[in-house]
Amino acid sequence: MRSGQLADAAGVNQQTLRYYERRGLLDPPQRSPGGHRLYPTEAVTLLRVIKTAQRLGFTLNEVADLLDAFRRRRSGAGLxxxxxxxxxxxxxxxxxxxxxxxxxxxxxxxxxxxxxxxxxxxxxxxxxxx
Missing domain, CATH: 1.20.890 (cAMP-dependent Protein Kinase, Chain A)
Incomplete structure (x- = not known):
């Protein structure tokens, strides 16, 4: 899925994708032979989770901590x-x-x-x- 498709599907803009990549919330995407960013379809769910957590009052730092805890332990994650x-x-x-x-x-x-x-x-x- 290219960045424009992902952004549309998740309801964010492409600058948000790049920002989340820089912050480590979103894994760096693979690249097509033409240099286009290619994201897995699971990235839509991840972006929706991030945006939902923000709407619930979690800061991006707190979201990053939650995602990091989940990625390291794969269960519980302290939510x-x-x-x-x-x-x-x-x-x-x-x-x-x-x-x-x-x-x-x-x-x-x-x-x-x-x-x-x-x-x-x-x-x-x-x-x-x-």
Whole structure:
């Protein structure tokens, strides 16, 4: 499968393929006699896995670690532990965002229109550090 075909099938662009190769996420492809990159059909699944992991909040470094662990041991690969850690991270972000949302709602309800003026009142809901 040539790079354009792979990119289309996986929903990425060709620059992404080359970037993933440089990062070691995607094995360097074989070359045709004309110098074209030739990828195995399994590369489509690998690219979809990488993109899905990114959508789930994993960084490319974390994805590389997961792929490396899988390639070395071929079983387990620590996905359960890493997914659990990522879930904890996401839940903390959600908690932080909930506080931000609630504070912004309170600021809107309190009619805060000027940060300096609001900070000087006792009813200001914004969490100014002391």
């Amino acid at each position: 359960q532990a890493r997914a659990s850690d990522k879930l904890t991270e996401v839940e903390q972000k959600l908690a932080d965002l909930t506080v931000i949302r609630d504070t912004l709602r309170a600021a809107i309800s309190a009619g805060c229109d000027d940060l300096i003026a609001c900070a000087g009142t006792s009813c200001c809901p914004l969490p100014f550090a002391e």
